[in-house]
Amino acid sequence: MPSLYTAITNAMTAAIVGTPSGAIYASQDHTTPAYVRKTNGYLAALGVDISCVSPWNSKTLHNSGCTLLSPRIGVTVYHYLASQIGTYVGQTMRFVTMSNTVVDRTITAVSRIGTTDTVLLSLDAAATGITPAKILPADWRRALPKLLTADGIPTQIIPAMFSNRNEAMPIAMWYGEHEQAGVWLSQGMDPSDADEYFVPPEGTNLDFVPYYSAPVSGDSGNSGMAVPIDGEFVLIGMVGGGAAGGPMLSRQIDDLNTAMDALVSGESLSIINLDAYYPLGLSRAHWSPQRGRAHWTLTSDEVAA
Numbered sequence: 001m002p003s004l005y006t007a008i009t010n011a012m013t014a015a016i017v018g019t020p021s022g023a024i025y026a027s028q029d030h031t032t033p034a035y036v037r038k039t040n041g042y043l044a045a046l047g048v049d050i051s052c053v054s055p056w057n058s059k060t061l062h063n064s065g066c067t068l069l070s071p072r073i074g075v076t077v078y079h080y081l082a083s084q085i086g087t088y089v090g091q092t093m094r095f096v097t098m099s100n101t102v103v104d105r106t107i108t109a110v111s112r113i114g115t116t117d118t119v120l121l122s123l124d125a126a127a128t129g130i131t132p133a134k135i136l137p138a139d140w141r142r143a144l145p146k147l148l149t150a151d152g153i154p155t156q157i158i159p160a161m162f163s164n165r166n167e168a169m170p171i172a173m174w175y176g177e178h179e180q181a182g183v184w185l186s187q188g189m190d191p192s193d194a195d196e197y198f199v200p201p202e203g204t205n206l207d208f209v210p211y212y213s214a215p216v217s218g219d220s221g222n223s224g225m226a227v228p229i230d231g232e233f234v235l236i237g238m239v240g241g242g243a244a245g246g247p248m249l250s251r252q253i254d255d256l257n258t259a260m261d262a263l264v265s266g267e268s269l270s271i272i273n274l275d276a277y278y279p280l281g282l283s284r285a286h287w288s289p290q291r292g293r294a295h296w297t298l299t300s301d302e303v304a305a
Contacts, residue, residue: 004143004229004277005158009203011228012159012171015046022211024167030056035096042211043169048228049131051098052235055167057107058092063165065222066093067133067235070267071126073260077117077238077246086110088121097129111259116183118238118247120256122263133226133235134272136250143277146202147176149187156202157194160236163222164215171211174225174236175201177248184251186225186237190214234272 002010021041028035035055038044052068064081066074074093078085088107095103105123112119141147146156154175161169172188179185191208194200224246225236238246249256253269260267 001276004274005146005156005203007277008158008160008227008229009205011046013205013207015042016171016207016211017045019045020210022161022169022171024050024053024055024163024169028055028167030062030094033094033102035100035102037096037098037100042171046228048231048233049098050169050233051095051130052133052233053163053223054093054095056094057088059088062167065163065165066121067223067238068095068127068130069120069135069235069256069269070132070260070264071130072123072264073267074121074123075238075249075256076119076121078112078119079117085112085119093121093123095127095130098131099129101129103127103130109263111263113252113255113259116247116252118249118252118256120259120263122267131233132270133223134229134232134270135235135253137271137274138250138253140250140274141176142279143274144176145279147174149176149178153197154189154194154201157189158203158227159191159205159208160188160225160227162188162215162224162226164213165222168213170213171208172225173201173203173208174227177251184248186246186248188225229272229274232272 019042023038023041026036026038054066056062064076066076068074088110091107092104093107105125105127107121108124109122110119148155157173157175159171160174161171163169173191173194174188176187177184178187191212194204195206223235224238227234235249237248257268
């Protein structure tokens, strides 16, 4: 069994061979509506169900996306609409099956997770034919022990996807998480930046450079960092300012499950099983996450609407 680092990296590396596009759709018409998924980009080669990624909603249109976490609950960010977040209620959230069937649902309620940037949106009915994203377990570092930072310098990076307002999936290099103002955030970089370190991080591969585009205003709320694991789309966090600048969902599992059940009884997260990738002989009871020593300052070109 390969390590999780190797499994993710190999899958992403194989997918980009001969597939220069990260576009999700070959054509999209939000008015008709009609969507045709691209069949010759790296996403098709990757072969992962990404139907959980919404391309449009009637409130913010193609801006500020949403990702389905369960059949009736989606996740987005608070900061894009901020005090107006409640105006999502009554609006339409759209998803598209992998076979191009449009699935529209009405947003019935909004729930912010404490004072974080994470917001849940409940739907009036299950999004039939849409596969919810899975998320990492709280102890994901056991399976990715080298995905840490040393004095703020990444030592290992992994190619990961994030969606944008143009319905494309750029690729950034994910190297873990950091804390700012008491909030744990996922952290990534432009692939071309990796080669600029005196000692480039393990996993540096400039072949990913053409697949990157910097997040801009309107991308907030889209799928921030996501990786393929055993053929599943695994969501790490949401776009909240810069690639992988949003909250780490694996840090909010209990709060998310509580809020999801309160919105729609019985709804909960689907967490990817990493048992096959955990080091032998290391029990959960004795594992504790390591903490990077660096103090981080988040920068972004993302602005609120």
